[in-house]
Every structure is written in structure tokens, then in C-alpha cells.
Amino acid sequence: xxxxxxxxxxxxxxxxxxxxxxxxSNSDVPTLLExxxxxxxxxxxxxxxxxxxxxxIGNVMGQExxxxxxxxxEIKDIYVSVGDYVNEGDVLVEANLDSxxxxxxxxxxxLSVLNASHEADEKKYEIELERLxxxxxxxxxxxxxxLVNEDYVKSFDKTIETFEENHTYSIEMYEFQKRKINxxxxxxxxxxxEGVIKAKKSGYxxxxxxxxxxxxxxxxxxxxxxxxxxxxxxxxxxxxxxYNYSKYPVxxxxxxxxxxxxxEYTYTDSETxxxxxxxxxxxxxxxxxxxxxxxxxxYILMEFYSTDKNNVLVVGKDSVNTDDTGSFVYVRADDGSxxxxxxxxxxxxxxxxEVVSGLEEGEMVLYTQEATLPKRDGQYEVKLxxxxxxxxxxxxxxxxxxTHSYFSTDEGEVDEIYxxxxxxxxxxxxxxxxxxxxxxxxxxxxENMIKSENRDYDNFVKDSEKEYEDLNKxxxxxASESKQSVAILEEIKKALADPNTSATDMLDLSKExxxxxxxxNSKAYDIKYAEMDLKILEINKEIRKKQHDNTIASLNRQxxxxxxxxxxxxxxxxxxxxxxxxxxxPVAKLDKVNVGKKLAESSxxxxxxxxFGGSHDPEPVGYNYTITIKDDQYTAEVVAGxxxxxxxxxxxxxxxxCTPPAMDLNTFYVRVDDEGFFNYDSQFMTVEVSYDKMRLDxxxxxxxxxxxxxxxxxxxxxxxVWVLNGDxxxxxxxxxxxxQRLGSLDKPVIINGLYEGDILVK
Numbered sequence: 123x124x125x126x127x128x129x130x131x132x133x134x135x136x137x138x139x140x141x142x143x144x145x146x147s148n149s150d151v152p153t154l155l156e157x158x159x160x161x162x163x164x165x166x167x168x169x170x171x172x173x174x175x176x177x178x179i180g181n182v183m184g185q186e187x188x189x190x191x192x193x194x195x196e197i198k199d200i201y202v203s204v205g206d207y208v209n210e211g212d213v214l215v216e217a218n219l220d221s222x223x224x225x226x227x228x229x230x231x232x233l234s235v236l237n238a239s240h241e242a243d244e245k246k247y248e249i250e251l252e253r254l255x256x257x258x259x260x261x262x263x264x265x266x267x268x269l270v271n272e273d274y275v276k277s278f279d280k281t282i283e284t285f286e287e288n289h290t291y292s293i294e295m296y297e298f299q300k301r302k303i304n305x306x307x308x309x310x311x312x313x314x315x316e317g318v319i320k321a322k323k324s325g326y327x328x329x330x331x332x333x334x335x336x337x338x339x340x341x342x343x344x345x346x347x348x349x350x351x352x353x354x355x356x357x358x359x360x361x362x363x364x365y366n367y368s369k370y371p372v373x374x375x376x377x378x379x380x381x382x383x384x385x386e387y388t389y390t391d392s393e394t395x396x397x398x399x400x401x402x403x404x405x406x407x408x409x410x411x412x413x414x415x416x417x418x419x420x421y422i423l424m425e426f427y428s429t430d431k432n433n434v435l436v437v438g439k440d441s442v443n444t445d446d447t448g449s450f451v452y453v454r455a456d457d458g459s460x461x462x463x464x465x466x467x468x469x470x471x472x473x474x475x476e477v478v479s480g481l482e483e484g485e486m487v488l489y490t491q492e493a494t495l496p497k498r499d500g501q502y503e504v505k506l507x508x509x510x511x512x513x514x515x516x517x518x519x520x521x522x523x524x525t526h527s528y529f530s531t532d533e534g535e536v537d538e539i540y541x542x543x544x545x546x547x548x549x550x551x552x553x554x555x556x557x558x559x560x561x562x563x564x565x566x567x568x569e570n571m572i573k574s575e576n577r578d579y580d581n582f583v584k585d586s587e588k589e590y591e592d593l594n595k596x597x598x599x600x601a602s603e604s605k606q607s608v609a610i611l612e613e614i615k616k617a618l619a620d621p622n623t624s625a626t627d628m629l630d631l632s633k634e635x636x637x638x639x640x641x642x643n644s645k646a647y648d649i650k651y652a653e654m655d656l657k658i659l660e661i662n663k664e665i666r667k668k669q670h671d672n673t674i675a676s677l678n679r680q681x682x683x684x685x686x687x688x689x690x691x692x693x694x695x696x697x698x699x700x701x702x703x704x705x706x707x708p709v710a711k712l713d714k715v716n717v718g719k720k721l722a723e724s725s726x727x728x729x730x731x732x733x734f735g736g737s738h739d740p741e742p743v744g745y746n747y748t749i750t751i752k753d754d755q756y757t758a759e760v761v762a763g764x765x766x767x768x769x770x771x772x773x774x775x776x777x778x779x780c781t782p783p784a785m786d787l788n789t790f791y792v793r794v795d796d797e798g799f800f801n802y803d804s805q806f807m808t809v810e811v812s813y814d815k816m817r818l819d820x821x822x823x824x825x826x827x828x829x830x831x832x833x834x835x836x837x838x839x840x841x842x843v844w845v846l847n848g849d850x851x852x853x854x855x856x857x858x859x860x861x862q863r864l865g866s867l868d869k870p871v872i873i874n875g876l877y878e879g880d881i882l883v884k
Contacts, residue, residue: 163489169436171431171432172476173431175857175874178358179423180356181422184325185350186770187323190341190781191341194341195313195338195339196222196338196339197218197339200331205731205761207326209321213319215346224679224683225310235672242664251285252654323348323350333527342781342782351418355408356409356410356416358406361403370428373385376422383410385408389404393773402783422818423821423864431468431476438474439473442467449475489853502884504880508819509864511816516809526725528722530719532558538554539554539711540555545704546701546703547704548698552695554722555695556696576674579670590659594656603645617631704723705724705725708720731791741813741814745817749799761793823870824882828883828884841858844882845883856874
């Protein structure tokens with residue numbers, strides 16, 4: 123003890139000199155508004171991460187596999203439930219193949235008309251091109267007679283050029299339309315041939331389309347999501363559009379009490395461009411660079427640093443002095459004396475300099491500080507603990523899997539209702555009967571469309587026959603007049619050749635001859651034009667007949683489909699499409715209904731799954747809850763829901779896909795294994811849910827009274843702790859997570875500056 127007291131006396135004197143010197147030689151050290159300490163203090167040269175960490179709270183998710191149709195489709199059934207484990211190849215979804223076959227028939231009809239129209243257009247192109255060349259020929263003839271000028275003749279060259287350019291564009295458009303129709307037919311045929319969607323990967327069902335509002339699925343709409351629990355990554359709280367931390371070169375995830383390097387789990391350039399073009403953005407993902415023990419649902423703290431100076435030797439700025447030689451510190455020797463040591467500095471942050479060379483880890487360095495040394499009336503060993511923010515919320519419990527709604531397809535009146543609310547129904551059971559309004563029923567509507575099409579076609583045929591007669595008359599009249607003109611011309615030619623014809627008569631006959639030649643030539647062109655019009659008319663008749671036949675065939679198919687469950691007397695019976703329980707009948711007998719009016723709703727139940735709605739923002743799959751009903755508590759685990767509100771972007775078989783996120787943002791699902799939970803009679807009831815809004819395992823947390831704050835003259839606040847080092851204590855600056863609401867003044871989470879096993883005093 124005597125040696126220790128002697129050292130303190132010597133160090134105090136040296137320390138006073140050093141303190142005065144450092145106030146002028148090191149302007150980087152903030153002047154602190156703290157009580158003045160009376161003893162010199164030493165801090166070891168130690169390893170640290172430099173800089174202030176940027177914090178992101180992420181979640182662990184499994185690789186997701188989306189299942190969808192590439193065309194608008196009517197769903198027959200979805201055979202899995204949220205929370206189910208499925209194997210690769212299991213059947214997930216089946217389409218209504220009747221509607222698919224109708225789409226194929228409609229597309230084939232459309233393709234047939236398109237091909238016929240193209241064939242007709244090609245024939246008309248040849249005729250119209252011939253007409254233009256004939257018009258140019260006629261213009262040349264008239265130019266030779268002095269009736270038109272050269273510019274008028276040349277104008278036909280531009281007209282013909284434009285006509286041929288338009289024809290080339292028409293061919294390209296036809297090829298494009300034909301290709302798109304054939305692609306659609308191929309896609310629909312694939313649906314018919316396969317009939318079902320099968321699981322792409324083994325895993326858990328974490329999303330299923332709710333058929334409550336109808337069975338129609340849009341193209342690329344995600345119907346079932348399978349999550350692989352063995353292929354995990356960490357997601358941030360933002361999508362690729364809002365993510366702004368890519369510039370940070372060093373990224374860690376705090377897992378198992380240590381910092382594990384992570385890298386961005388990037389999307390390909392083509393995926394990124396495609397998603398941006400669709401205005402849909404996927405979630406930002408990260409992969410750990412080594413194997414770690416994480417599971418779906420875990421919250422993960424990620425630290426991003428703007429410098430790569432991590433785990434490097436550092437010395438505090440409040441220890442460093444400079445002179446003409448360089449930067450130096452005072453190092454305490456074993457005998458208590460102080461040694462002036464120069465060292466090479468590297469990077470710097472708010473509190474430390476990097477030690478490149480000249481100092482060794484563990485060396486005790488004198489530093490200046492004005493805080494009062496702790497009284498040491500308590501010690502705390504830093505340990506890894508679970509940090510959690512617990513909350514409670516009120517929610518609505520739905521003991522159901524999904525719902526299906528029945529809508530009116532006609533205008534009419536409710537004639538009979540065969541079920542009551544809460545009745546159990548089997549697929550095929552009658553639910554209600556509708557009297558269809560005789561003037562507005564679907565069948566009558568289709569019949570009227572058939573009549574209208576037949577009437578329009580008949581009118582077209584009549585108009586075509588009239589036009590055919592007119593053209594033939596034009597040709598006949600022109601030919602007759604031309605024949606008469608030719609006969610007269612022959613007489614004139616004889617008279618002109620007769621030497622007895624007088625000079626006066628010769629002049630008159632020449633004028634008459636020229637006039638008749640022009641008229642004859644004009645009649646010849648009129649006949650040619652009329653013959654072309656006849657060909658065009660025949661082509662239009664052929665294509666209109668093709669269109670008519672296809673339209674009637676399509677309407678007849680619609681009529682046959684509409685007649686299902688309709689006995690033709692104006693009644694239509696609505697049958698149950700699934701087993702379940704009737705949960706709602708929003709109409710009564712004799713009610714008038716319009717097309718689209720909801721008639722009934724039924725539900726299908728899980729064995730041990732509960733759907734919650736309207737309570738709070740959802741937690742990730744794998745999270746635990748406590749559900750309270752009256753005085754009973756039950757443990758529940760989140761198994762599916764709306765935690766993924768981001769688009770899915772991925773590549774399959776060389777093709778990039780971008781499917782929209784699940785839009786059911788008000789519900790999520792939990793599994794409850796206690797059968798007693800389901801003994802409550804009420805299907806819908808308000809319950810209390812207790813849950814951890816955020817839970818971080820293996821975090822460094824300390825009691826709030828071991829954390830201290832100092833304020834500089836520029837009003838910046840810095841947090842620090844007193845670390846016990848043998849018989850001495852020293853100040854160490856720390857970064858807390860309180861800005862990110864990680865902890866509180868009573869129990870802050872430490873982001874940077876502490877290590878498991880450190881001993882703190884106060």
C-alpha cells in the first residue's frame with residue numbers, strides 16, 4: 123500500500139503538468155462541463171470498433187416461393203392452409219378448367235378471325251396497290267393530253283410509298299398480335315394440361331389468397347407463398363427503393379453475443395430493373411458470412427460502419443499530445459513511473475485515434491478527464507441478456523381459415539333461402555334460389571345479343587348485295603357505253619380516211635374522235651375500278667361471315683354456361699361450392715338483387731389456427747404471443763400473415779417475375795395448441811394479446827445507474843461508463859441504442875464500447 127500511495131503523489135504532480143499542457147496542444151478534446159477530479163487516471167490501449175454505428179433492426183425470414191398463374195384465372199380451390207407444412211410437388215391450387223377452356227376457345231376464335239383478316243388484308247393490299255398503279259397510269263395518260271402536270275403524276279409515287287410502308291407496319295402488327303395470342307393459348311393449355319399449381323419447394327405455407335371477395339385471380343397474383351425454414355436471411359425494415367445504407371463498407375449483425383459480418387443479398391440487375399419498371403420494390407436482404415444459430419422470426423440488430431477500422435488498437439484522444447517530433451502519450455511503467463512514447467496515428471473518430479504502431483495492447487496510458495471518479499459502491503458484470511419491449515393490444519379473434527362469398531350474376535328477386543346463418547353445408551347443397559327478371563336475365567341478355575348479331579349480319583348481307591348489284595350495273599352500263607363509243611369511233615375513222623371528206627368536216631370529226639377516245643378510255647378505267655371494288659366486296663363478305671360465325675359460336679358457349687343451374691324458367695339456384703359454415707346471409711326473401719350483390723358467405727375452419735384482425739401491426743412468422751380470454755391465458759405462435767408487405771422479385775427458368783405483395787394488411791394467423799382455447803362458443807370475440815413488440819436475444823444491457831453522460835460546450839452529449847481494471851477504474855465511451863428506442867434510461871442497450879465480462883462500477 124505504501125508504494126501505491128507514493129506513486130499517487132508522483133503521478134499527481136506529473137498529471138497536473140500534463141493536463142495543463144494538453145489543454146493547449148490537443149484542441150480535439152472537448153472541454154467538459156463536469157466536476158473536476160483530483161486523481162490522475164489511466165486507461166489501457168485496447169481494441170475497439172471506430173466510428174458511430176448506424177443501426178437497423180431486421181428480422182430473420184426464410185426464402186419465399188411464390189405460386190401464381192400467368193393469366194387471369196378462376197380458382198376452383200386452394201388445397202392448403204396457412205401454417206401447413208408441404209413437400210415439394212404437393213398440389214396447392216386448382217383452376218376452374220371450364221373457364222380456362224372457354225378462354226382457349228375464345229382465343230382460338232380470335233386467332234381464327236385475326237388470320238382470316240390478315241389473309242383478307244393481303245388480298246386487298248394487292249388490289250389496292252393495283253388500283254394506285256392504275257391511277258398513276260391514268261394520270262400519265264391525262265398528262266400526255268395536257269390535262270394534268272408532272273407534279274400530279276409524281277404525287278402517286280409518294281402515295282404508293284406510304285401505302286407500302288403502312289402495309290409493312292400492318293404485317294408487323296399482325297405478327298405481334300398472333301404471337302401474343304399464341305403465347306396466351308400456350309399458357310392456358312399449360313394450365314389445362316397440368317390443371318394445378320404444385321409446390322416449388324418444401325416448407326410452410328405463410329400466405330394464402332383469401333377467396334372471400336371472389337375466386338378470380340389476376341395474372342401473377344400470389345396465391346400461395348411457401349417459406350423454406352432452412353434457407354434463411356435477414357431483412358431490413360425497408361425496400362430497395364428506400365434503403366440508403368449501401369455506402370457503408372462494413373456491416374455486422376449482432377448474433378450470439380458477437381458481431382457477425384453480413385453482406386447484402388442482392389438482386390440481379392435484370393430483377394432490379396424489372397421491379398423498378400413495374401413500380402414494385404422488394405425488401406432489402408442480408409446474408410451472414412458464416413453459419414450462425416438463427417431462426418425464423420428472430421429480431422436481429424445490424425450495425426453499419428462508415429469506416430472499415432474495426433477491432434483495431436485505439437487510444438483515447440484525451441491521452442494524446444503533440445510536439446515537433448509527433449504524437450505521444452504517457453505510458454505507466456510497472457514501477458509507476460511515466461514514459462513518454464511516440465506512436466503513429468491512423469484513423470480518428472469522436473473519441474479515439476487508431477494506433478498504427480508504437481503502442482501495445484494493454485499498456486496503461488494517462489488520460490485527462492474532469493469527471494468525478496466513482497465511489498465504487500456497486501459492481502456490475504456485463505452479461506448478454508434478452509431485450510424485449512412488451513405490449514398488449516385488443517384484437518378480434520376469428521376462428522376460421524378463410525371465407526367464400528356468393529354473388530348474384532343476374533338481376534332479380536330472392537325466391538327461396540334454403541339455409542340459415544351458422545348452418546353447416548356440404549359442397550353442392552342448395553343455398554338459395556333467385557327469380558331472374560325476364561327482361562334483364564343473363565339468358566335473355568345473351569339471346570338478345572345473338573339476335574342483334576344476326577340482325578346486323580343480315581343487314582350487312584343485304585347492303586353487300588345492293589352494292590354488288592350497283593357495281594355490276596356500273597360495269598354493264600360502262601361496257602355498253604364503251605361499246606357504242608367504239609362503234610362510233612370506227613365510223614369516224616372511216617370518214618377521216620375518206621378523201622371526199624371536206625376540210626371542215628375533217629376538223630369536226632377529229633374533235634369528236636378525240637372526245638370519244640377520252641370517254642372510252644375513262645370508261646375502261648371505270649370498269650377496272652369497279653371490278654376491283656367487286657373483289658374487295660367479296661373479300662369483306664368472307665371476313666364478315668367469319669366474324670359472324672365466331673361471334674355466334676362464342677355467344678352460344680356463353681349461353682350454355684349461363685344456363686347451368688338455370689332450368690330455363692327464370693329461376694337460378696345458388697349451390698355451396700365448399701364444405702363449411704354459413705356465416706352471413708345479407709339478403710332476405712323477396713329482396714331485389716342486382717348483378718354483383720352478395721347473397722351469402724361461408725367459412726372454413728382450421729384445427730388449431732386463429733386469425734386476428736385490427737389489433738396491431740403484425741409480428742414476423744415464428745414470434746410468440748400470449749392470448750388472454752377472461753381469466754385464461756394461452757401461448758400462441760405466429761405462423762402466417764401480412765408481415766411481408768413488399769413485392770417479390772425473382773428469376774425462374776431464366777425469366778424475371780415480379781409479383782405484388784399480399785394486400786391483406788389487417789390480419790395475421792397464430793397457432794394455438796391448447797384445445798381449451800377453442801372451447802369458447804363465440805366464433806368472433808375480442809381478446810387481449812400480450813406480445814414483445816421487439817425482442818433481441820444476447821444483447822449487452824446494463825442498469826441505467828451505471829451509465830453516465832457528459833456535455834461539451836457545443837452541447838453534444840456523450841455516454842460513458844466506469845470500467846474496473848484490477849484495483850483501478852477508467853472511463854470508456856459507449857454508444858447506446860436509445861435513439862432507436864433500444865432500452866431506456868433504466869436499462870439501456872449498449873451498441874458499441876462494452877464487451878461481455880466487463881466489470882462496471884458506479
